[in-house]
Amino acid sequence: MNENIRSLVEQAGHVSFDVFDTAVLRIVKEPADLFDLVEGWYRATVGPLTSRFRAVRVESERLARERAWTRSSRTEITLDDIYQCMEEGFGVAHETAVTLKDLEVAAELKGCTRNDEIYAIYRYCLDTMRPVLFVSDMYLPCEVVRQILHRCGYERFQYLFVSSALGATKASGSLYEHILKELGCHPQAILHIGDHDDSDVTMARRHGLATYRYEKCGERVRQLDHHRRHRLERCASLSEGEGCVEASIYVATVLRRLLVNGSIRHEGSDDPFWYEFGYISAGPLFFGFIGWLLARAVEDRVETLYFLSRDGQILKRVYDYVSPWVEHAPPSEYLYASRRALNVPAITELDERTLDFLVSGTSILRVTQFLERLGLDPSLFTGAVREAGFSGLDQRVRTGTDYVRLRTLFRSIADEIRHVAVGERSILLDYFRHVGILEKKRIGIVDIGWHGTLQNSISTLLSLSGRKAEIRGYYLGTFSPARAMCERGQEMAAYLCEYGEPESRHAMIKLCVELFEFLHLAPHGSVLRFARRNGHVAPVLEENDLEKPKMAKSCAVQRGALDFVKEFGAVWQQFRFLNMSPDLALQPLMEVLRDPTVTEAVRLGDLEHAEGFGNVYQQRYIAKPPGALTALINPRSLVDRYRQAFWKTGYMKRLRSFGGLVGD
Known part of the structure; x- marks a missing residue:
């Protein structure tokens, strides 16, 4: 809470808060997006609708306001007025209208969340014994607004003024007149806090109230530096292209986290880049994949899911967070593995x-x-x-x-x-026995994917041990070579693309496979082999100090991604019919891969990727041109580095920008 608002509160006798978009925030980007949520809920729980609910609902409200003014000069309407117009003007059956209205109320109750910034001011008002009132221009019943406030933690206040109950609005000024009459105090004794220029500021001041205008997310975006502004504007435009309520919820979740509730959490660093990258781009990918995985694993009746190291560690953390919400979700295990091991x-x-x-x-x-x-x-x-x-x-x-x-x-x-091979096999099978693989009849293997060779190796090893188990592989994506594994009898499925199809998503992954792998990097070395130690089998991990800075960045990315999973997941718990489609889950990362900002090209391009397996590998930059001096002395170095770059698009973005030519 800044000193300006603290001073205003201390000077006030009463503090008044606007409700929607100030004290509470909706889980969708735009208020009308809530109607898409209602429609999805109806279709999932009741059945089909004959028309798009959003269009009918918006037009019904417009018609209700027109009728209220022309018939009785009323400036406000009620939810009942809206649904009466829906029945009379659009032929919606009464029973259907009642169900939709109930779902809308339920969606408002479940679909509002606390604004932590305003809540801090509210708590300060309580601590300093300032009487609190809430004021809203809203068609919802007063009792519903009260319940929303209570659910968001605003349980102690003296007054609640809702336009639908009083027939007076802030926009017309009549609600402020009612408040002043009710409180019987001097107008300047009231501080009103709200986001709307006209109804919360102009009209309040016209009636003598002190005001504090709360900045909306859109205004905050415009105040950011170019890179962060571009990143969030690109994110905000996503829902327009996708046209689904899940996209709207995604955008609202991102804006709420990064601009309102708590801003950036980047432990031990003043650099928000990696946390934000994880929250915006990796979070939806992880959530979408794990949601898909849960549905498939439950349907396949898998006994245990084994998440393969190292890519599977973050996926297991997401799974372990989400799976308790899903009935019959199989338990998970972390399986140390690598191509070499x-x-x-x-x-x-x-x-x-x-x-x-x-x-x-x-x-x-x-x-x-x-x-x-x-x-x-x-x-x-x-x-x-x-x-x-x-x-x-x-x-x-x-x-x-x-x-x-x-x-x-x-x-x-x-x-x-x-x-x-024989010597290592004996030790490895002991490890499999320890983690329970040899005793299971139907297991799932979870990994980032691509060719499915590790699943084939596990199947081969089980056969060599004389054990038979049904193994199903669940992958973020598989490429065309994985089809050969399928032809050998390996059962596998993938979230983004199967055997390289659809080509559109396969092409996005191929823009830079190495960045997908960076998102999943675990904070331990690759498994070289297994060894017996003190009667137990343990993995022998590669010790590579060169990867520690990269791991620190990956950890920051994963912190951001996990925070997104928790916050988007809280919405999913309330509305279980929501589905993070592969296209939506991939789109935020796709925008970076396809058209990065210079900052993204530099920060991601400076990452190094180790090519090889075991303890023999070479590291190359993801997308780093030579320094300006090197390029001037040896122009061919520009071409050589381009050929070596894993991410050609990022390399070219840096090459076109003088600032992207960071010297070696």
Whole structure:
């Protein structure tokens, strides 16, 4: 609470608060969006409607106001007036109208939330013994407005003046006349706080009241710096394109958090970028995916969901928060896993698919690194390396011919590779036994996805152990290579895209797969393998100090995302028919990937991504051009960095902006 409002309260004898858009905020972006919520609720609980409720409801209110003025010069109407016009003017059946009216009242009661800024002023009024009154131009019954205030924590006040009950409005000034007569005090003794220029400020002052105008979210957006203003304006425009109530609720949730209730929570830092990015872009993606996952897992009667590390850790946290709201939701477990830790123990023969995995990666590695990441001692294979056609262990594998030689090398040491696989398999199966996988008949695997190879490895390992289990994979997305796993009998489903379809969402992910993986980064190293320690099996985790700054940023992103999940989830608890569609869940992040601000391109582009598996990998920037001096001396470096960039759009955004050319 700022000093200006504190001083005004201390000078006042009474403090008056406007209700809607001041003391309480709706969960939707625009008041009329509530009618879409009512329609969705009706369709989900009662049945279909013959017309769009929103259009009929808006026109019924207009007609009711016109009738009230022309027939009796009334400046205010009631909810009953509106629904009477709906029946008479639009032929809505009485029973249907009654049900819709009841749902509208219920939606108002459930769909309003406290404005923490105004609540702090309200509490200060109580602490300083200032009498409080609430005033509203509203067609809802006075008792409904009272219940809304109570539900939002405003339980102690002396007066409540509602236009529908009194037939007088702030907009006309007649309600202020009624208040002054009721209180019997000097007008200047009343401080009125509200958001509307005319009814809360101009008319109140005209009747002698002191006023404090509460700034709306739209006005606050215009006062932000260019980057944050663009980010929130882009967010606010989302509901217009999507045209659904879920989009309206998303926008209202974001604006309420970032501009009103508590502003930014970015622990240990003055930088709000990562928290806001998580709240705006990652939160809806996580919530949408987990909502979809819950519905599928319950339908499939999965016994336990295993969330694979590292991408699955944040997903498990979201799941564990949301799942108690869903009946028959399966329990969850965090399963330490990685391509290296699962795929190597699953090797039984060096077929072409296994060789594809062993030579995989986009970074240019030395022969010795390919051997080390399998857990082999390179010094034992110098002869085999030369026989395969390499000059030595330190030769880099660059060309197609080099990769043919590498496959030849692996075939020549197949027995040694299988020996490593057998040894690691025994330990890994003990770990599976410890987490209960070997005892389950129907399990779910949850991961970010893409190719589904880890699910295939788990299935192979269970078969090798003599166990049979029905495994279903649930993924954020899968690409076309995952179809081969499906053809091998792996059951899998995906939220955003399955086997690369629809292409529109697949294309959005492919703009920068690495940023999707950054959102899911866990605060621990990748699993290298498993080892027995003091009679127990534990994962051996990579220790990489270079990833710690990246993990700190990812943690801030995930804090923001979890706050969004909690706040959007609170709405979902009240209206369980709401559905975060894949398109809506992806759209905020899609806007960043497709058309980033310079700030977004710089901050996200400066992240480094490790390419490889095991403890052998190379790090490259997501999208970072060379410094201006480097580019001037060596113009080709601009092209080289572009080819190396994971996020081409972000790279080009930086290249077009002098400020984006951040020197190395």
